Amino acid sequence: MDEFQALLQTIQRLFHIQCTNYKEDYIKRRLASRMNSRHIPSYKEYQEFLLKNMDEREALKNALTINVTKFFRDPQVFQCLKSEVLTPILRQKKRLRLWSAGCSSGEEPYSYAILLYDLTTLQKDADWTVIATDIDDTILKKAKEGVYEKASLELVSESQLRRHFRQMEDGKFEVKPHIRERVKFQHHDLMSGIPISRYLDVISCRNVTIYFNDAQKNDLVRMFYQGLSPGGYYVMGMSEFLSREVDGLFTPFRPLQKIFVRKDPA
Ligand SMILES: C[S@@+](CC[C@H](N)C(=O)[O-])C[C@H]1O[C@@H](n2cnc3c(N)ncnc32)[C@H](O)[C@@H]1O
Structure with missing residues (x-):
């Protein structure tokens, strides 16, 4: 399994979501912005960081818009x-x-x-x-x-x-x-x-x-x-x-x- 797939599996497990239906591009762009802001160059290092760091989990969740909502949306x-x-x-x-x-x-x-x-x-x-x-x-x-x-x-x-x-x-x-x-x-x-x-x-x-x-x-x-x-x-x-x-x-x-x-x- 390549590093990206391994990271996807971790994300699925941590957030209880199915990534298989996401467009790969979409996830990659959001991951890139999170990795840039933490100055982390590889998927493997980011996966390790995500497992240890609760703040980053929250930030990634928001970046993937997992919990995004508002009063009277639509x-x-x-x-x-x-x-x-x-x-x-x-x-x-x-x-x-x-x-x-x-x-x-x-x-x-x-x-x-x-x-x-x-x-x-x-x-x-x-x-x-x-x-x-x-x-x-x-x-x-x-x-x-x-x-x-x-x-x-x-x-x-x-x-x-x-x-x-x-x-x-x-x-x-x-x-x-x-x-x-x-x-x-x-x-x-x-x-x-x-x-x-x-x-x-x-x-x-x-x-x-x-x-x-x-x-x-x-x-x-x-x-x-x-x-x-x-x-x-x-x-x-x-x-x-x-x-x-x-x-x-x-x-x-x-x-x-x-x-x-x-x-x-x-
Ligand atoms: C983007 S929010 C939607 C909030 C609100 N329904 C709205 O439209 O504004 C998606 C929510 O679905 C929840 N969710 C994802 N998978 C779920 C599952 N298998 N069972 C229950 N909730 C789930 C997430 O935790 C998240 O809070």
């Missing part, structure tokens, strides 16, 4: 979900269960919790839950703390910021307890083949599958099918798509926003 998706998915479900069933799968540092599930909280202020009998999972325990810890830099809040409105966040002395923003307590964070591996629950109304799994190969992506879609209620919604990332093998399981609902509905026999 706002048109949240807008569409709010008016065409969450509002009708709450009105009809008064109960809604949403799974944010691959939630990273929590911005996505807290965004859903903010929408649901605001939608139900006048509907006291509404019962909603946001379950948020990730494979990375370090990032889950950060998610539970709910403390963010201003940069990740740029799509949060003034009114949402005032009502749902508290500015801290160091300038960061903390999610207020009435939102934080509504999101249940759990460790879960999306490659396990087992959904965290059944009869879910919405599963949002966005910008996670770029690390999966084709067979793993298809298994994931089948797992989400099992986890959803009949007529439940599956939300994908903007650059993700359903392959031919599994697109019969879902009907496009808002294809531009990558929102699909579970298909069931009539």
Whole structure:
């Protein structure tokens, strides 16, 4: 095995990701920038350094954009979900269960919790839950703390910021307890083949599958099918798509926003 392949194996093991579906060029360019900044000339030396140095692991993870996220990322998706998915479900069933799968540092599930909280202020009998999972325990810890830099809040409105966040002395923003307590964070591996629950109304799994190969992506879609209620919604990332093998399981609902509905026999 050459030095590059050995380094890839280490990265896969440390970050629990599948590199085989990455474009090799993409990884090489990001590795080159990390290696330059550490003045490390070879893949072999970088591999050894990565194994010993936790700061570098974090830096490489960020360079590969593994945990990159923000509040209300792709706002048109949240807008569409709010008016065409969450509002009708709450009105009809008064109960809604949403799974944010691959939630990273929590911005996505807290965004859903903010929408649901605001939608139900006048509907006291509404019962909603946001379950948020990730494979990375370090990032889950950060998610539970709910403390963010201003940069990740740029799509949060003034009114949402005032009502749902508290500015801290160091300038960061903390999610207020009435939102934080509504999101249940759990460790879960999306490659396990087992959904965290059944009869879910919405599963949002966005910008996670770029690390999966084709067979793993298809298994994931089948797992989400099992986890959803009949007529439940599956939300994908903007650059993700359903392959031919599994697109019969879902009907496009808002294809531009990558929102699909579970298909069931009539
Ligand atoms: C780029 S973030 C996406 C965050 C958010 N969903 C968004 O779209 O902004 C991808 C997340 O997927 C998680 N992830 C990768 N492989 C996973 C797996 N097998 N099981 C669970 N989470 C995984 C990573 O740890 C990372 O936090």
